[in-house]
Structures are given as structure tokens and as C-alpha cells.
Amino acid sequence: xxxxxxxxxxxxxxxxxxxxxxxxxxxxxxxxxxxxxxxxxxxxxxxxxxxxxxxxxxxxxxxxxxxxxxxxxxxxxxxxxxxxxxxxxxxxxxxxxxxxxxxxxxxxxxxxxxxxxxxxxxxxxxxxxxxxxxxxxxxxxxxxxxxxxxxxxxxxxxxxxxxxxxxxxxxxxxxxxxxxxxxxxxxxxxxxxxxxxxxxxxxxxxxxxxxxxxxxxxxxxxxxxxxxxxxxxxxxxxxxxxxxxxxxxxxxxxxxxxxxxxxxxxxxxxxxxxxxxxxxxxxxxxxxxxxxxxxxxxxxxxxxxxxxxxxxxxxxxxxxxxxxxxxxxxxxxxxxxxxxxxxxxxxxxxxxxxxxxxxxxxxxxxxxxxxxxxxxxxxxxxxxxxxxxxxxxxxxxxxxxxxxxxxxxxxxxxxxxxxxxxxxxxxxxxxxxxxxxxxxxxxxxxxxxxxxxxxxxxxxxxxxxxxxxxxxxxxxxxxxxxxxxx
Numbered sequence: 001x002x003x004x005x006x007x008x009x010x011x012x013x014x015x016x017x018x019x020x021x022x023x024x025x026x027x028x029x030x031x032x033x034x035x036x037x038x039x040x041x042x043x044x045x046x047x048x049x050x051x052x053x054x055x056x057x058x059x060x061x062x063x064x065x066x067x068x069x070x071x072x073x074x075x076x077x078x079x080x081x082x083x084x085x086x087x088x089x090x091x092x093x094x095x096x097x098x099x100x101x102x103x104x105x106x107x108x109x110x111x112x113x114x115x116x117x118x119x120x121x122x123x124x125x126x127x128x129x130x131x132x133x134x135x136x137x138x139x140x141x142x143x144x145x146x147x148x149x150x151x152x153x154x155x156x157x158x159x160x161x162x163x164x165x166x167x168x169x170x171x172x173x174x175x176x177x178x179x180x181x182x183x184x185x186x187x188x189x190x191x192x193x194x195x196x197x198x199x200x201x202x203x204x205x206x207x208x209x210x211x212x213x214x215x216x217x218x219x220x221x222x223x224x225x226x227x228x229x230x231x232x233x234x235x236x237x238x239x240x241x242x243x244x245x246x247x248x249x250x251x252x253x254x255x256x257x258x259x260x261x262x263x264x265x266x267x268x269x270x271x272x273x274x275x276x277x278x279x280x281x282x283x284x285x286x287x288x289x290x291x292x293x294x295x296x297x298x299x300x301x302x303x304x305x306x307x308x309x310x311x312x313x314x315x316x317x318x319x320x321x322x323x324x325x326x327x328x329x330x331x332x333x334x335x336x337x338x339x340x341x342x343x344x345x346x347x348x349x350x351x352x353x354x355x356x357x358x359x360x361x362x363x364x365x366x367x368x369x370x371x372x373x374x375x376x377x378x379x380x381x382x383x384x385x386x387x388x389x390x391x392x393x394x395x396x397x398x399x400x401x402x403x404x405x406x407x408x409x410x411x412x413x414x415x416x417x418x419x420x421x422x423x424x425x426x427x428x429x430x431x432x433x434x435x436x437x438x439x440x441x442x443x444x445x446x447x448x449x450x451x452x453x454x455x456x457x458x459x460x461x462x463x464x465x466x467x468x469x470x471x472x473x474x475x476x477x478x479x480x481x482x483x484x485x486x
Contacts, residue, residue: 007306017365021077022248027086029302036079039371041299042135044071044086047143053386054089058082069387072299091150093303096136096157099150102483103194104465106165111136111196112443113205114154114267115147119397120210120233121199122148123192123226124157125219127239128266129174132157139308139367140293142384145197151390152211154205158195161187176215176222178243181229188222189229194466196230197438201468201479210269212393214238216381220257224280227252233396236389239264242277247283253290256281257385263339264379292392294385300334305375307366312395320356320368327353335409336376343371379435412478414469418426418485421456425450425470436470437462459484 023040030042046051050235053071058064060082066074075084096111111132114121124135124145135141135157145155162174165187176188183189185467211232213223221242223235228250239262258277258394263270274295284291301324306317324330329338343354347365351358357365373380412424425433435457437446445462457469463483469480 013014017087019079021079022081022116023075023077023082024083025086026083027083027088029304030075034077036077036243037289039078040075040077042073042075042084043302043305044088045304047071047146048095049090050087050090052147056084056086057121058084059309066378067388069167069391070384071386072384084486090148094142094146094149098157101195101198102466103191103198106161106191106194108164108191109156110156112156112199114156114199114204115149115152115153118154118209119152119158119330120198120212120214120393121154121205122214122393123196124155125176125213125222125226126157127217127219129218130216131163132159137380138370139310140381141382142391144381144386146167146388147383147386149396150399152155153390153393154197154199154209158191160222161191164191171257175198175218178222178246179220181225181246183229184401185278186225186229187353189226193230193308194227197468198466198481201481203479212399214215214389215240217379223356224250224252225256234393238381239273241273242280244276244280244283247280247287250284251289253391253396254284255294255385256293257294257296257389259377259379260297261377262379263341292388294388296374296384298335298377299375301330301336301372301375306368307370307373311364312368316356317423323354323356324372328347336372340369340373340378340380412471414471414480414482417480418483419421419459419463420486421458421460422481423459424484425469425471426454432473436472438467440469 028044055287056068160176213235215223216238220237220240224246227235238257256277303318307314335418374382434449
């Protein structure tokens with residue numbers, strides 16, 4: 001009898017072990033032994049600064065990778081061993097230009113990165129009390145931005161008007177304003193239009209360049225409004241419900257990308273932001289406006305997660321993960337269990353409890369906190385839907401567009417600048433010009449033509465502000481920004 005029991009036990013062991021298969025992850029993490037049918041989370045290694053993620057490949061025929069384009073994805077284990085490989089492609093390191101642009105009523109500090117031949121422009125909108133610079137610094141933001149730039153999208157980040165001009169109300173929050181839906185009455189819309197015109201004047205984009213908006217939190221909600229007001233092609237709203245009254249009337253397609261455990265204090269209790277986002281989504285779908293639903297779900301932390309942060313080694317990242325495990329912040333599968341705000345509170349007020357975090361420079365432990373928030377599926381921008389978002393946008397670009405490289409009118413003089421009562425336009429040999437003056441909102445103020453290479457334009461009727469002079473001679477074109485200042 002004992003022999004039979006032993007044989008039966010060995011048979012069961014063989015059958016059970018036959019249901020387990022090995023997943024090998026090359027250039028990434030998540031390798032292990034799993035059962036057929038399990039959904040396993042995998043991640044690519046940290047993406048080099050001169051590369052962008054280029055997709056996952058697998059060595060079996062059956063489709064196993066849920067989202068092959070994203071740097072982190074799920075694998076449905078087949079009934080066989082499988083190897084998946086994260087691939088990368090070269091891309092110039094993401095570099096930003098910084099400048100100040102006077103939009104007529106305030107000076108805006110902007111960050112932009114625009115390829116010579118751009119297929120579209122994405123305006124980037126920060127969260128409450130944030131700054132445009134966030135898109136140039138944080139890990140998740142810059143990974144999204146680099147991928148967009150490598151695909152040919154131009155990028156423009158800037159502050160909301162309350163940051164630059166001061167508060168419009170008494171809520172003590174610097175926020176984008178979705179209302180009124182007017183380019184003349186809403187300072188955020190007015191500034192956005194002026195910034196776009198400035199990029200046009202610099203020959204970085206054209207009037208025909210498709211426009212898209214991506215925003216986080218209140219900046220995400222703002223994307224619906226700016227898209228409708230300024231005639232954008234599409235928008236993506238991360239971690240905001242979005243204005244339902246805009247959803248009642250807009251025809252601009254977009255993406256609702258909430259986080260399932262969003263604990264934003266402005267939308268308490270947990271889940272309220274998702275409820276609002278779903279309401280907007282269903283309103284748009286019901287009206288026949290295309291809208292995609294991309295909800296962030298919790299995912300495990302892994303030993304190398306925090307090493308995505310500049311200056312954090314894999315050894316340090318592993319120690320940070322182990323401390324979260326030891327202190328009870330994670331479930332057995334390493335999915336975050338404790339709310340993100342609690343983690344931040346402990347780091348600040350009980351540094352010895354999470355010493356692996358608190359002993360880091362503040363910029364690094366805050367970046368680690370953001371990584372935790374993303375894994376928790378909390379109120380945080382993330383790069384998990386990078387290519388889902390960019391591919392959605394690209395689908396609305398009818399054909400590859402680029403900056404129209406007009407031959408410029410060389411040696412053209414437009415003086416003085418700043419001007420007061422007139423502009424002096426001169427060229428040594430050319431004649432028969434046509435010209436257009438438009439303001440920072442893109443409104444045409446004056447048109448005219450001259451048959452002489454030297455002429456004056458009366459500007460005495462123009463109030464102080466920023467304007468653009470568009471001069472055309474045959475196939476030659478020059479757009480010159482000028483300022484009226486008295």
C-alpha cells in the first residue's frame with residue numbers, strides 16, 4: 001500500500017510540474033516559472049538616453065504579449081516555455097529649448113522640442129500647482145516625451161496662466177481654467193493661441209500642423225477645453241474626470257486615462273475621479289464622438305523599478321523594495337498595498353522606518369514615491385500607455401506633414417523693432433511684396449501689397465503688444481514677430 005501511495009504521489013508531482021513553464025525575459029525583468037494561462041507582468045530594462053522602446057518580440061507563434069508596443073506589458077503564459085525580448089531603437093537624446101515668449105498680457109517661459117520635420121505638435125499641460133518644466137524632469141513624463149519626439153511629434157510645455165499672472169480666484173491653487181470656452185476671455189486659451197502663433201512665426205510649425213494636447217490631473221481636464229476652443233485634432237486626459245459640459249458639445253476625439261486607485265484629495269473619496277471620467281467617456285460615446293478608455297491598474301513593484309531614476313543603482317532599488325516588503329507596504333505579489341500619501345507621510349515624519357528612501361536626496365525619494373504611485377495606480381502621470389496614446393494621435397494625421405520650408409527672403413530688413421508709429425521694410429533688389437499683419441491670437445488685422453523694394457507700414461493704430469508681419473514675394477516667405485511699445 002505504501003508503494004502505491006508513493007507512486008501516486010510521484011505521478012501527481014509529474015502532472016503538476018508539467019503545467020509549469022519558464023518565461024525568460026531578455027533586456028528586461030519578470031523571468032520565472034508560471035502556469036499556462038497565467039498573466040505575468042514584464043518590464044523592459046531602463047531605456048538609455050539615446051534610445052526609445054521599440055517593442056517586445058517572442059519566440060513562439062501563439063500571441064502571448066498583450067501590448068507589444070509598451071515598455072511594460074502582460075504576458076499570457078502559453079503551454080510551453082517562452083522567451084520575450086525587449087527591443088530598443090536609436091533616438092537622439094531628448095533636448096529642450098527654453099525661452100521667454102511675450103504673449104501680449106504676460107511673459108511665458110516655455111520649453112519646446114520640435115524636430116525639423118514634425119508630423120504634429122503636442123501641447124503639454126501640468127497638474128495643480130505644477131509647472132511646465134515637469135515634462136522635462138520626471139521619469140514618466142520624459143519617457144513619454146522622448147517617445148513622442150522620436151515619432152516626429154513636436155512638444156510644447158508651459159505654465160498655466162495662474163502660475164505666471166497670479167490667482168484668478170481664492171482657492172490658493174494654480175490651475176488651468178477650462179472655462180470660459182473662449183480664446184479672448186480665457187487667459188489660458190489666449191496664451192496658448194499666442195504661443196502657437198509664435199512657433200509659426202519662428203517657422204517651427206505651420207498653420208496646417210495638426211495639434212494635440214496631453215495633460216495630467218487638472219491639466220488633463222483642460223485638454224478637452226483647449227482642443228475644442230482652438231480646433232485641436234485630439235486630446236488625452238490623464239487622471240481627471242474632465243468637464244462634463246465640454247463633453248456635451250465637443251466633437252474632438254480623445255482618450256480618458258484614469259487611474260483605478262486615484263486618491264486625489266480634490267476628488268475624494270477614492271474612485272470619484274474614475275466615476276467622473278467614465279461619465280465623460282460615456283457622454284462622448286453616446287454622442288458619437290470617439291473616445292478611448294485606458295484605465296491604469298495596479299502592478300507589482302520589481303527589484304529594478306527604482307533604478308529607472310537617475311542616480312539610483314539596482315542594488316539600492318532592490319534594498320528599497322525589500323524595505324517596503326518588510327514594513328508591510330506590499331502584498332505578497334509585490335503590488336502596493338498602502339496608499340501613496342501614507343508612504344510619503346512616513347518618509348517625511350518617520351524617516352527611520354523607511355531609511356532606504358529618506359536617506360536619498362529629496363528629488364530622488366520623491367521620484368521613487370512617484371514610481372510607487374504609478375504601481376499603486378494612484379493619481380500620477382505614467383508612461384504605460386505611451387504608444388497607445390501616440391498611435392491614437394497618429395491615426396488622425398491624414399498624411400505625413402512637415403514644416404513647410406519656405407525659402408526665406410534673405411537680407412530683408414524690418415525696422416525698428418520694437419516699433420511705435422511705423423515699420424520700415426526694405427530689400428535691395430526685390431519688389432512686389434504682399435503682407436499680412438496678425439495679432440498674437442492669430443486674427444488678421446491688416447493686409448496690403450507694394451511694388452517697391454522699400455516701403456513703410458503705418459502702425460500708429462496698433463496698441464502695445466506682440467504682432468506678426470508675414471511678407472510674401474512669389475515663393476519666398478518671411479514671418480517676423482514685432483512688438484509695439486510706446
